[in-house]
Amino acid sequence: MLVPAWVVERPETVERLNGLLAEAGLGRPLSPPAAPTPPAVELVELPVQGDPVAVARASRRLAGRSDADVPECLPDYECTAATVEDDARVEVNLYPYFRASGCKSGHGTVAWLAAPDHVMLPKPLRRPASQFPAGRPVVALLDTGVREHDWLVEASGEPYWEEAQGWTPPRAIPAFAGQESRGEETEQPDFGSHWGHGTFLAGLIRLEAPDARILSLRVMSDAGRVSDLNAAHAMNWLADRVDDGQRVDVVLTAFGRPAAGEDEEMKPVRQALGRLADRGVPVVASAGNDGTDSPVYPAAFAVDPTLTVISVGAHASPTTRAPYSNHGVWVRQWREGTNTVSLMPLSTAPVTALGAYAYWSGTSFAAARYAGQLAQRLAPAPVALD
Numbered sequence: 001m002l003v004p005a006w007v008v009e010r011p012e013t014v015e016r017l018n019g020l021l022a023e024a025g026l027g028r029p030l031s032p033p034a035a036p037t038p039p040a041v042e043l044v045e046l047p048v049q050g051d052p053v054a055v056a057r058a059s060r061r062l063a064g065r066s067d068a069d070v071p072e073c074l075p076d077y078e079c080t081a082a083t084v085e086d087d088a089r090v091e092v093n094l095y096p097y098f099r100a101s102g103c104k105s106g107h108g109t110v111a112w113l114a115a116p117d118h119v120m121l122p123k124p125l126r127r128p129a130s131q132f133p134a135g136r137p138v139v140a141l142l143d144t145g146v147r148e149h150d151w152l153v154e155a156s157g158e159p160y161w162e163e164a165q166g167w168t169p170p171r172a173i174p175a176f177a178g179q180e181s182r183g184e185e186t187e188q189p190d191f192g193s194h195w196g197h198g199t200f201l202a203g204l205i206r207l208e209a210p211d212a213r214i215l216s217l218r219v220m221s222d223a224g225r226v227s228d229l230n231a232a233h234a235m236n237w238l239a240d241r242v243d244d245g246q247r248v249d250v251v252l253t254a255f256g257r258p259a260a261g262e263d264e265e266m267k268p269v270r271q272a273l274g275r276l277a278d279r280g281v282p283v284v285a286s287a288g289n290d291g292t293d294s295p296v297y298p299a300a301f302a303v304d305p306t307l308t309v310i311s312v313g314a315h316a317s318p319t320t321r322a323p324y325s326n327h328g329v330w331v332r333q334w335r336e337g338t339n340t341v342s343l344m345p346l347s348t349a350p351v352t353a354l355g356a357y358a359y360w361s362g363t364s365f366a367a368a369r370y371a372g373q374l375a376q377r378l379a380p381a382p383v384a385l386d
Contacts (some may be wrong), residue, residue: 001030001048002074002229002268008044017059017070022057026050030073033297041170042236043268045076045229052076053260062266074265076171079231079255080195080226081143082289084324084361111193111224111357112200113345119341121358123211126154127382137212137249137378139205139371142163142165142226142234143198144180145218147345148357151206152199161202167237167314169230174221192222196344200360201368203343208278208372209378215248226255228269231298235272235283242279249278249378251283252371254364256296264333269298277308282374286312286367293328312367314338325363337366 007013011032015184019026029046048055052075059073116132145163146152154159154317202214217237219230231253234365238248259266299311312332314322314337321327322338341363 001046001052002043002076003046003181005037005041005044006047007071007142011070013071014046017073018060020062020070021055021058024062026055026058029055032356035172037170037280040068041233043170043229043232045171046073048073053265055263057262063213064071072264074228074267074272075260076227077257077260077265079226079228079257081197081220081226081255081286081364082362084322086287090148092299094214100356112196112360114344115341115359117357121207121251121341123151126160126210127379128156129158131382132211132380134380135247138215139209139212140215140238140248140251141198141201141205142217142219142231142251142253143201143255144220144222144224145195145197145198146164146202146216147196147364149199149203149343149346151203151343159213160206161216161316164215164237166190166215166218167221167234170233171174171227171229173218173329174223180316192224194220194224194356195222197222197224197254198362199345200342200358203370204266204340204365204368205252205375207342209376209379212249212372212375214334220255224255231255232268232272235269236274238281239272239275239279242276243283247354248279248281251281251372252285252368252376253283253298254286254367256286256288256299258296259300270301272299273301273309277306280308282308282310284312284367284374285328285373286363287311287326287331289314289324291324291363292326294326295328295330296326299326302332303330312370314361314363316367322361324361325366333370335366335369337361337363337369340365 029048039046056073056075063070063072095285095300146161215235219234220226241297266297276321287299288296301307312333313331314325315334316322338361339359344356346356
């Protein structure tokens with residue numbers, strides 16, 4: 001449950017609200033914060049017992065007919081990065097003691113299927129940093145984080161991506177994943193279905209925007225789940241970064257969720273998107289993989305003219321959408337997303353024969369292509385040689 005940060009400074013407010021909720025027949029559902037509040041966080045999480053939606057709506061009614069000392073609560077909804085399924089299931093060795101099954105366009109133990117290196121496109125040439133006096137275009141990638149791969153380091157030693165320094169998710173992200181096997185057959189590493197998702201997206205951005213760089217913010221678990229609180233805080237942090245004079249040219253969010261039924265419950269993410277829009281920063285959002293026209297957010301915010309959200313679906317051809325892609329008037333752009341080939345973390349090999357590449361399908365990858373193309377268009381034209 002999310003409440004304004006000032007509530008932590010005045011614990012008696014939680015007691016007062018609990019008393020009012022008890023009178024409304026909901027018991028005393030709120031507990032003090034489970035962890036200290038990071039600096040500059042506008043919303044904090046309070047543990048809640050019972051139905052968080054009922055608590056949120058009751059608190060909203062109480063705040064509406066009382067004074068400002070009654071905080072309004074919001075559930076912390078969870079977004080997901082879904083995958084799609086087909087019948088091309090195989091098993092591959094990831095470590096001596098771990099085998100994973102996957103689909104060429106779907107999920108199994110993991111959501112991707114290992115690919116041989118010869119199916120990967122050649123690595124595009126990256127121009128030297130000296131040709132970018134104002135700095136390279138920056139794509140902020142809100143995902144599982146980026147892991148090591150040769151493609152993401154240039155011959156000059158310049159890294160293609162960097163971890164966001166000074167940003168910490170206010171809600172802890174479950175850490176499954178990708179750890180080395182301890183050499184015991186009974187202790188297999190738990191990768192999570194979306195382990196490597198951020199690295200895969202980074203590879204697609206690298207293909208489309210060789211002259212850009214990636215700023216990585218880990219908001220997503222290796223199971224492909226993102227809390228509204230972390231997503232909103234990451235976007236607010238990026239807006240603050242722009243205010244400090246640092247570049248953020250494109251934001252990529254390859255996750256989403258349906259609306260919860262009341263506009264108020266979209267408020268944290270909606271406000272954060274508004275701050276990015278005020279600074280002219282486009283947010284590229286994947287449309288989702290449910291094959292429906294029901295709106296998924298943040299992508300469906302593309303219909304709001306006050307925001308700079310660009311929703312991207314996956315097409316099967318220039319005139320036909322992929323069957324799994326969400327669609328509707330709220331989907332504004334289309335790119336290839338099926339059987340996409342990109343990078344996986346190098347730790348997927350001693351599978352070295354596979355070169356740490358994979359097939360994966362979904363609107364996440366269509367959105368990554370579009371974000372990369374948008375960033376590359378912001379790079380200055382090549383310098384003409386005499």
